[in-house]
Amino acid sequence: MAIESASGLSPVEAIALVGVLGVGSQWLAWRLRMPAIVLMLVAGIIIGPVLGIFDPARDIGPLTGPMISIAVAIILFEGGLTLNFHHLRDAAVGVRRLVFIGAPLGWFTSVLALHYGAGLGWESSAVFGGIMIVTGPTVIAPLLRTARLSRRPAALLQWEAIVNDPIGALAAVLAFSVVLVLNTEGTTPTEATMELAIGVVVASILGWIGGYGLSRAFKRAWVPEYMKVPVLFTLLLAVFAISDAVLHESGLLAVTVMGVVIANANLPSYTELLRFKEHATILLVSGVFILLAANLDFAALKQLDLRAAGFVLLVVLVARPLTVFVSLIGSKLPFKEQALVAFTGPRGVVLIAVAGLFGERLQELGIEDAALIGPLAFVLVAFTVVLHGFTLAPFARFLGLTGASTPGVILIGGSRFTTGMAEALQKAEIPVLMTDPNFGHLRRARSAGIPTFSGDILSEAAENRLEFINYATLVAATDNDAYNTLVATDLSPEYGRENVFQIMREKADSARHQLPRTLGGQRFGPEKPFRELEALVIEGWTFRITRLTDEFGFTQWRDEHPESILLGWMPEGGAIKLVRHNADIKSSAGLRLIALRPPSANGSTQPPAEAGT
Structure with missing residues (x-):
């Protein structure tokens, strides 16, 4: 009763x-x-x-004390x-x-x-x-x-x-x-x-x-x-x-x-x-x-x-x-x-x-x-x-004891693709950190003056040495899909799953190699696995940053650069937003776009506010 x-x-x-x-x-x-x-x-x-x-003594009665x-x-x-x-x-x-x-x-x-x-x-x-x-x-x-x-x-x-x-x-x-x-x-x-x-x-x-x-x-x-x-x-x-x-x-x-x-x-x-x-x-x-x-x-x-x-x-x-x-x-x-x-x-x-x-x-x-x-x-x-x-x-x-005013990005994996993206982010004054367990993979990043950490991002050494508070977004982009998934899954509770990304898996469409949707992070914008992204950079694709204006909006940018791969955008004075799978972009003046551009587009006339690596 x-x-x-x-x-x-x-x-x-x-x-x-x-x-x-x-x-x-x-x-x-x-x-x-x-x-x-x-x-x-x-x-x-x-x-x-x-x-x-609500009165605990009235509504719950003598059970209130034991419950507390x-x-x-x-x-x-x-x-x-x-x-x-x-x-x-x-x-x-x-x-x-x-x-x-x-x-x-x-x-x-x-x-x-x-x-x-x-x-x-x-x-x-x-x-x-x-x-x-x-x-x-x-x-x-x-x-x-x-x-x-x-x-x-x-x-x-x-x-x-x-x-x-x-x-x-x-x-x-x-x-x-x-x-x-x-x-x-x-x-x-x-x-x-x-x-x-x-x-x-x-x-x-x-x-x-x-x-x-x-x-x-x-x-x-x-x-x-x-x-x-x-x-x-x-x-x-x-x-x-x-x-x-x-x-x-x-x-x-x-x-x-x-x-x-x-x-x-x-x-x-x-x-x-x-x-x-x-x-x-x-x-x-x-x-x-x-x-x-x-x-x-x-x-x-x-x-x-x-x-x-x-x-x-x-x-x-x-x-x-x-x-x-x-x-x-x-x-x-x-x-x-x-x-x-x-x-x-x-x-x-x-x-x-x-x-x-x-x-x-x-x-x-x-x-x-x-x-x-x-x-x-x-x-x-x-x-x-x-x-x-x-x-x-x-x-x-x-x-003078705060981290960077703009939240940064951690890129997991030392490759041509991540190095080029890191250089573009640095020019946009976005703090960036590249990590890789292989010291040699970070050679290009070190030569470019990009902050690096040689070691496992999940290790205690990383926890003790790195200023994680400076970073709000993480991208797992190594050539190992299993490691990308492990990193994204392990760090999602820390950063929030909406801020943890990984590049497309090599065999994501194969039923035998598909992992549960609960594992890993958000799919990073490009519908390409590591091998294809790395190949694009080798072919001469470069990272470019474009600032939109009232006259030159997102629609005009897309019309002029239909082959470019949009990677993210940065609101005026805000943190970077990486492109999720099938994400929509709302154009506004001052918005900066970061994209991977084909070699044919690099010699074309650029808008005055455009810069790149």
């Missing part, structure tokens, strides 16, 4: 509404190129406290799953300092800001201060993509967020565990210490056993491929529940440890697990944030006074810069990069989710000022996200 609330939504309707608003906010934020957390905050507050359409607890556990497991010690060892000295020095120092400065700035007691400050170590990995990534920072400061901010995500959760768990045992009636200090130690040890052992056992089972093929994600999810819940039964909220520590163990197990199926955590995190982060925003009590917000504003300013202008500058002493990082990192610390969904959870738990222990943790978290997140969302890019440009 279905349970319905006396007024409002049924549980099914409420959960569906949370899903639609959460995922819809993330999609809309992607379209508008803004932090999703802002839209989720607005959506949750509108349907909750403002309009009263499980969701936070999975989110923290995801944080642990991203913490690969091998990558951390290879990271810059600044990253390690921000983790090993910055995390404890950030905890300490946050506690002071909460106690003296917001007026919270030491117990609430210790728990909330631990959570504030987290700088928001779900917020940092889109901000970095929008601001287009240089590689080193971007890496510092990204790795700090990834690594400190589970560390902040662990700090909060440990602080809460101390508060819990100290506030348990009839418990002596010795008993409280023993209970805390047992809980932490049991949680750590359970997490290690869960992660090690799962990794061993996957490596030995004891679990079939189609069951790996279900087994992972089930074991995750089991570890969380068992550890929580030993010591309340220690399950969060257990699942974080479990994620770290799996991340460092070198699993062959690690990519599939990462996809699971990405999909699960998007759903759960959206759901948790909508639930918490809808459950926000305006009466609690009204309790905030000027001390709350002082607390936010202390965090942004004192605690964060002090933590970063002290951590990076002796790191030999330029002061400009230190300043950018010091004044960039947006908090995200994880902070609000964990803060809301522990705020409720502290209130249950009778700590009254814990009611302010949730509102303070909302204020801090909203302020920092809006602040850094609008100021990070201008501040980075002021410091």
Whole structure:
């Protein structure tokens, strides 16, 4: 029998509404190129406290708390799953300092800001201060993509967020565990210490056993491929529940440890697990944030006074810069990069989710000022996200720490065709990078002064050495169709499939050689495989760039050059758009066309605005 609330939504309707608003906010934020957390905050507050359409306590009832607890556990497991010690060892000295020095120092400065700035007691400050170590990995990534920072400061901010995500959760768990045992009636200090130690040890052992056992089972093929994600999810819940039964909220520590163990197990199926955590995190982060925003009590917000504003300013202008500058002493990082990192610390969904959870738990222990943790978290997140969302890019440009102003193109494969295209793009002031695993294939590109990388674009060396933030489009154009497909498939999630291209496969029309449509990238404009494109360049075809005007539009260009192969176009002041299969071009003044022209056309009269290689 279905349970319905006396007024409002049924549980099914409420959960569906949370899903639609959460995922819809993330999609809309992607379209508008803004932090999703802002839209989720607005959506949750509108349907909750403002309009009263959705009330979690009324419409979902007692399941709200357990749902949030499980969701936070999975989110923290995801944080642990991203913490690969091998990558951390290879990271810059600044990253390690921000983790090993910055995390404890950030905890300490946050506690002071909460106690003296917001007026919270030491117990609430210790728990909330631990959570504030987290700088928001779900917020940092889109901000970095929008601001287009240089590689080193971007890496510092990204790795700090990834690594400190589970560390902040662990700090909060440990602080809460101390508060819990100290506030348990009839418990002596010795008993409280023993209970805390047992809980932490049991949680750590359970997490290690869960992660090690799962990794061993996957490596030995004891679990079939189609069951790996279900087994992972089930074991995750089991570890969380068992550890929580030993010591309340220690399950969060257990699942974080479990994620770290799996991340460092070198699993062959690690990519599939990462996809699971990405999909699960998007759903759960959206759901948790909508639930918490809808459950926000305006009466609690009204309790905030000027001390709350002082607390936010202390965090942004004192605690964060002090933590970063002290951590990076002796790191030999330029002061400009230190300043950018010091004044960039947006908090995200994880902070609000964990803060809301522990705020409720502290209130249950009778700590009254814990009611302010949730509102303070909302204020801090909203302020920092809006602040850094609008100021990070201008501040980075002021410091000279941004990438190229125009998004560039990565060309995979060193050939005559890609070299000629790269030269044309460079003359059009489009950043370009050519890569090829064969050093000799890049000889022509190096002679032409084109930036090159000799190695596999999918390697860790490429990830560590290349400024990927400067490039928004990728073209796989080697003589190996299988490699082109592999590169396009692997990098599509990073760049977006609409921005990843590959040249036509040699035997694309053969039923025996056709690959699934889900593999590879967009088909690049020319209906010709590598061999034919290379032959055209050898025959004397050249790359030309033409600027359209009001008098000389696309129709006139096509009429004059019917044999030319259009490769792409560049709007005035915009990024290059490569021609997809059967794409239509809308002519406009100032639009520049890049095309491959036959030898017969190179001696003809060109429009005044035309240039080429």
